[in-house]
Amino acid sequence: MTTQKTPQIELRGAQRLAAAVLALGVAEALAGDPAAIYWLFTADCAFYANLAGYDETRHLVTVARRCEPGRRKLHGRLNVANFAQAMAAR
Numbered sequence: 001m002t003t004q005k006t007p008q009i010e011l012r013g014a015q016r017l018a019a020a021v022l023a024l025g026v027a028e029a030l031a032g033d034p035a036a037i038y039w040l041f042t043a044d045c046a047f048y049a050n051l052a053g054y055d056e057t058r059h060l061v062t063v064a065r066r067c068e069p070g071r072r073k074l075h076g077r078l079n080v081a082n083f084a085q086a087m088a089a090r
Contacts, residue, residue, distance in 0.1 A: 040064035
């Protein structure tokens with residue numbers, strides 16, 4: 001009988017991957033994609049946020065509430081670049 005080793009990714013790599021997934025979701029939500037806006041309210045988004053090192057998803061819910069489905073308009077100073085910087089700083 002052979003033993004298979006499941007490939008594992010390191011914690012740092014998992015956090016970076018989760019942050020990339022969140023950044024992509026936020027970018028699509030800011031662009032007005034209704035599915036991406038809804039995704040920010042889901043448990044899947046909370047899972048990725050926890051994996052990326054965030055204990056709560058309040059900031060993601062705030063982003064989702066500021067987005068308008070089907071519109072390219074942004075409210076406030078929140079944009080993809082600022083959010084990506086905040087994610088990278090963690």
